[in-house]
Amino acid sequence: MSTGRSNARWVGRLSTRRFSLQRLLIILSVIGPGLITANADNDAGGVTTYATVGATFGYEMIWGLILVTISLIVIQEMAARLGTVTGRGLADLIREEFGVKPAFLAMLTLLVANLATTASEFAGMAASLEIFGVARWITIPLMAIVVWVSVTTGSYRRLERIFLAVSLAFVTYIISGFLIRPEWPTVLRHAVVPSFRWDTHFLLLFVGMVGTTITPWMQFYLQASVVDKGLTAQDLRYVRWDVTLGSLWSDLVAFFIIVDTAATLFPHGIQITQAGDAARALEPFAGHYASVLFASGLFAASFLGAAILPLSTAYAISEAFGFERSVNRAWREAPIFFWLFTSILGIGALLPLIPRISLVKLMLFAQDVNGFLLPVILLFMLRLVNNHRLMGPHTNGPIYNLIVWATVLMIVGLTCALLAGSFLPGLLAGGK
Amino acid sequence: MGVVPEIHASRLLAKTVVDNRGRRLGRVTEIFVQLGKEELPPVVALQVQASSWLWRGPLPFRLVPWRCVQVLVRQYLSLSVGIDSLPPVATPPSPPPPVPSEWLPVRRTLFDKQIVDLNGLRVVRVNDVKFTEIGDTLRLVAVDVGLRGLLRRLGLRPLVHFAESHFGLRLPDTLIRWQDVQRIELEGNGRLHLGVPYERLARLRPADLADILEALHTRERTALLGALDPAVAAETLTEVEPEAREQMLARLTPEHVLRLLQSLSPDDAAAILSELRADRATALLGAMHPEQGEQVRALLEYPEDTAGRFMSTDFMAFPRQMTADETIATLRRLRPPAEEAYYLYVIDDERHLLGTVSLRDLVIAPPEQPLGEIMHPNPVAVRATDDRRTVGELLAKYDLLALPVIDEDGRLVGVVALSEHADEIFRPARRGWWRS
Incomplete structure (x- = not known):
C-alpha cells in the first residue's frame, strides 16, 4: 500500500491546479468542434471561390462576406445547440422527427452536395499539383487510393495532424494583406455599402460564396462532433465561444483572400483560370515561394476534405436509415457504410477526370451546388430547433429565426433569379 | 374471419376509412395496440383524422375501435357501423380523447425509433411494423428493421418487386419478433418511461449491455444506465468504450457516479476516475468511502499504463x-x-x-x-x-x-x-x- 504522505501530494497537486486552471480546463475540454469545422471552410473550393470573388469583382462583394459571417455564426451555433441539447446527430433527428420520406429528401440533398464537394476536393488536389507540373490523371487516381487506404487502415489520424498544420499556409494571406497595402478606405466602404449587379456571373459567384462558407455537410459534421464529445446544455456557454471564434477566424482568412486578390489581380484584369493564379496574391509576402506555399496549403486542405466528406456523408446516411455504422467495427460488419464511403470517394474522384474540364470551374460549380441546396437543410434545422418538446428552453429567439430565414430567402431569391435568367436570356446581364 | 391475414403498419396508415354507408371519415393516422394481457398485443383501435389537400392545420380526429372495422378493399377500410355510432370527434387544440395507459400508439412510439433487439443484442431502427391475424384478432408480431421495410416506407414497393422479378435480387426481410423488442422510451424529464418492462435487458451480461449502450443515443444511454442495478451498471460502465463512458459520466449526477464507483473494485474505480476531468475526479475521491478512496488514490499514484494503475488490490x-x-x-x-x-x-x-x-x-x-x-x-x-x-x-x-x-x-x-x-x-x- 502507498503511504498517506504521497496521497496527500497527489490530491494537493490537483487542488492547487484547480483554482488557477479549472476554468481553462473546462474551456479546453469543450473547445474544438467549432474551430475545426470552421477551419474546414477554407478548403480548395473555399479558397478558389474567395480568390475568384476578389479577382473578378475587386472589393465589391466584401459586404456580402460580412453578412454571410453573421449567418455562419448563427447557423453553426444552432447546429451545436441542437447537438448539445438533444444529444443526437442531425440525420438522426430528421429521421425521428419527420419520418422516412423527409429524411430521404434531406439525405439526397446532402449526398448531392457532398458528391460535388468531394469532386471539388479532388479537383483541388489536382490543381495544386498541376502547379508543379504533375498531370491530373496521375494525381487523382493516386490520391483516391491514398485517401481510401489511409482511412480504412486507420493511418488517417496521423496524416490528419500533418495536413491540418500544412493547411495553415493560407494564414499567410493575412500577412500578405498588410504587405500589399490595399486601399483600406475603399475596403471599408465596400464592407458597409452593398453593391449588387444583376448579372449571371455575379449572382453565381455570390451563391457560391454563401455555399462555400455555410455548407450543408458542416451542419452534420459539427453536430456529430459536439455529440461525440459528450457536451451538454451546461457547456453551451463555452460551445458558443468555440463556434463564434471559429467562424470569425475562418472568415477573417476568407476576407484577406478577397482583399489580397482584389488588390493584386483585379486591377490587372487577371482572372483565376488555374489555381496557380490565386498564388500571385501571396507574392508580396512569400516572393518566389508563393506558389509552393499556396500549392501545399491547397493540397493539404483538399486532402483533409477528400477524406472527411465521404466519411461524414456515409455516416449521416447510415445514421438516418439505421445501417450499421463502422465506429469501431470491421468493414464486414458495416457493408452499406463501407460501400457508401467507397462510392462517394470514387465518384468524387472521377468527376474532375472528365476530359478538358476546368478544375477551377468545377470547384466554383460545387460551391454553387452547396449554396442552392443549403436552404433545404436549414429549413429542417429551423423546424427542429424551434421544437419545444426537443429543445425545452433552448429554442431559437426571434432574432436568430429572422437571420436564418433571411439567409434562406436570400438564397432562394438568388436561385430563382438565376433560373429566371437562364430561361429568359434578356433578364440578367450575361456572362463575364 | 378477420379483416386481413397480415398487413404492415405503413400500409394500414395509408388507408382511407369509410363507414357502412360509404361516408368518408378520413385517413388512419395512428394504430393502437393493447399491451400487457397477451404476449402478442392485439390491435384495439385506429385514430382516424380528416384529411384535406388544402388545409394543413389542426384537423378533427376520432378513435375507431378495431372491432368496427369490417373489410379492407384496396385503399379503403370500411366499417360495420355508421358514422353516428362512433365516439365523438375531437378537434385540436381541445385535448384528444383519453386513451387507456396500456394502449401503445404504434406510429408515435415505434416508427423511426431505435429499439434494442434482445435476441441479436444490437440497437436497430424500426422501419415498419408487421401485424398478423392470430385467432381472429390482428396482432403486432414483429418490427421490420431491414432495407425492404425502408423501401416500402419510401413508397418504392414496385421497385422492390421489379428488382426481385427481373434481376433475381433478394432483399432481406429483417424482422425482429415482438417478444425480442425492447423499447427505450424517455419521458419529458429524461427518465425512462415506466410503462416499459426492462427485466430482460437488465438480465443481460454487462459486456453485452455495454455494446447496446454504445449504440444508443446519449440521453437514452444515461437513462438506461441510471435504471440498472448499481452493481450491474458499474460493471457495464467498465466494459464501455472510453469515449462513450466519458459521455455518460458527464451526464450523470455526481451522486450517481459516486454510487457506481463505490460498487467497483479499486482498480476499476481508478480507471474510470483517471478519465474524468481533474476537478471532478478530486471531488469524487473526496466523497468516497475513506477506505476505498485511499485504495483508489494509491492506484492513481502510478503512471498510466503501468501495472500499478490497473492491478487489483484484492488478493490472498x-x-x-x-x-x-x-x-x-x-x-x-x-x-x-x-x-x-x-x-x-x-x-x-x-x-x-x-x-x-x-x-x-x-x-x-x-x-x-x-x-x-x-x-x-x-x-x-x-x-x-x-x-x-x-x-x-x-x-x-x-x-x-x-x-x-x-x-x-x-x-x-x-x-x-x-x-x-x-x-x-x-x-x-x-x-x-x-x-x-
Whole structure:
C-alpha cells in the first residue's frame, strides 16, 4: 500500500491546479468542434471561390462576406445547440422527427452536395499539383487510393495532424494583406455599402460564396462532433465561444483572400483560370515561394476534405436509415457504410477526370451546388430547433429565426433569379 | 374471419376509412395496440383524422375501435357501423380523447425509433411494423428493421418487386419478433418511461449491455444506465468504450457516479476516475468511502499504463509461519472468488513477497507444514511501475495466470490476473478511425 504522505501530494497537486486552471480546463475540454469545422471552410473550393470573388469583382462583394459571417455564426451555433441539447446527430433527428420520406429528401440533398464537394476536393488536389507540373490523371487516381487506404487502415489520424498544420499556409494571406497595402478606405466602404449587379456571373459567384462558407455537410459534421464529445446544455456557454471564434477566424482568412486578390489581380484584369493564379496574391509576402506555399496549403486542405466528406456523408446516411455504422467495427460488419464511403470517394474522384474540364470551374460549380441546396437543410434545422418538446428552453429567439430565414430567402431569391435568367436570356446581364 | 391475414403498419396508415354507408371519415393516422394481457398485443383501435389537400392545420380526429372495422378493399377500410355510432370527434387544440395507459400508439412510439433487439443484442431502427391475424384478432408480431421495410416506407414497393422479378435480387426481410423488442422510451424529464418492462435487458451480461449502450443515443444511454442495478451498471460502465463512458459520466449526477464507483473494485474505480476531468475526479475521491478512496488514490499514484494503475488490490497473502491446515481453513472462511485464488502469496511481517503457493501445493502438503516450507521461493513478479507490455511478456513467458505486483522495496501491493485484466494488458488501439 502507498503511504498517506504521497496521497496527500497527489490530491494537493490537483487542488492547487484547480483554482488557477479549472476554468481553462473546462474551456479546453469543450473547445474544438467549432474551430475545426470552421477551419474546414477554407478548403480548395473555399479558397478558389474567395480568390475568384476578389479577382473578378475587386472589393465589391466584401459586404456580402460580412453578412454571410453573421449567418455562419448563427447557423453553426444552432447546429451545436441542437447537438448539445438533444444529444443526437442531425440525420438522426430528421429521421425521428419527420419520418422516412423527409429524411430521404434531406439525405439526397446532402449526398448531392457532398458528391460535388468531394469532386471539388479532388479537383483541388489536382490543381495544386498541376502547379508543379504533375498531370491530373496521375494525381487523382493516386490520391483516391491514398485517401481510401489511409482511412480504412486507420493511418488517417496521423496524416490528419500533418495536413491540418500544412493547411495553415493560407494564414499567410493575412500577412500578405498588410504587405500589399490595399486601399483600406475603399475596403471599408465596400464592407458597409452593398453593391449588387444583376448579372449571371455575379449572382453565381455570390451563391457560391454563401455555399462555400455555410455548407450543408458542416451542419452534420459539427453536430456529430459536439455529440461525440459528450457536451451538454451546461457547456453551451463555452460551445458558443468555440463556434463564434471559429467562424470569425475562418472568415477573417476568407476576407484577406478577397482583399489580397482584389488588390493584386483585379486591377490587372487577371482572372483565376488555374489555381496557380490565386498564388500571385501571396507574392508580396512569400516572393518566389508563393506558389509552393499556396500549392501545399491547397493540397493539404483538399486532402483533409477528400477524406472527411465521404466519411461524414456515409455516416449521416447510415445514421438516418439505421445501417450499421463502422465506429469501431470491421468493414464486414458495416457493408452499406463501407460501400457508401467507397462510392462517394470514387465518384468524387472521377468527376474532375472528365476530359478538358476546368478544375477551377468545377470547384466554383460545387460551391454553387452547396449554396442552392443549403436552404433545404436549414429549413429542417429551423423546424427542429424551434421544437419545444426537443429543445425545452433552448429554442431559437426571434432574432436568430429572422437571420436564418433571411439567409434562406436570400438564397432562394438568388436561385430563382438565376433560373429566371437562364430561361429568359434578356433578364440578367450575361456572362463575364 | 378477420379483416386481413397480415398487413404492415405503413400500409394500414395509408388507408382511407369509410363507414357502412360509404361516408368518408378520413385517413388512419395512428394504430393502437393493447399491451400487457397477451404476449402478442392485439390491435384495439385506429385514430382516424380528416384529411384535406388544402388545409394543413389542426384537423378533427376520432378513435375507431378495431372491432368496427369490417373489410379492407384496396385503399379503403370500411366499417360495420355508421358514422353516428362512433365516439365523438375531437378537434385540436381541445385535448384528444383519453386513451387507456396500456394502449401503445404504434406510429408515435415505434416508427423511426431505435429499439434494442434482445435476441441479436444490437440497437436497430424500426422501419415498419408487421401485424398478423392470430385467432381472429390482428396482432403486432414483429418490427421490420431491414432495407425492404425502408423501401416500402419510401413508397418504392414496385421497385422492390421489379428488382426481385427481373434481376433475381433478394432483399432481406429483417424482422425482429415482438417478444425480442425492447423499447427505450424517455419521458419529458429524461427518465425512462415506466410503462416499459426492462427485466430482460437488465438480465443481460454487462459486456453485452455495454455494446447496446454504445449504440444508443446519449440521453437514452444515461437513462438506461441510471435504471440498472448499481452493481450491474458499474460493471457495464467498465466494459464501455472510453469515449462513450466519458459521455455518460458527464451526464450523470455526481451522486450517481459516486454510487457506481463505490460498487467497483479499486482498480476499476481508478480507471474510470483517471478519465474524468481533474476537478471532478478530486471531488469524487473526496466523497468516497475513506477506505476505498485511499485504495483508489494509491492506484492513481502510478503512471498510466503501468501495472500499478490497473492491478487489483484484492488478493490472498499469508504469513510464512501459517500452516497448510490453517491456510485451508482461512480460505474456506473467506471464500475468495476464483481470480483471487490462482496463486496464494507468502509474505513476511513487512509484507515483502517471499514466494507463491498454488492450491495444489496446499492440498498435498502435510497439514502442519508452514507455508514458508511449501512455497516456491523467488517468485516471478512485476514492479508496480513496469508498463503493461512487461506484464504481458512475463505472463506469456512463464505461462502464468496471475502475477504479483511489488513496490520498489519488494513489498506485495497487488496482483494482475490474466482473466481480469486482459483488456488492459492487450488493449489494442481502440479509437474509432473515423473520428477527427
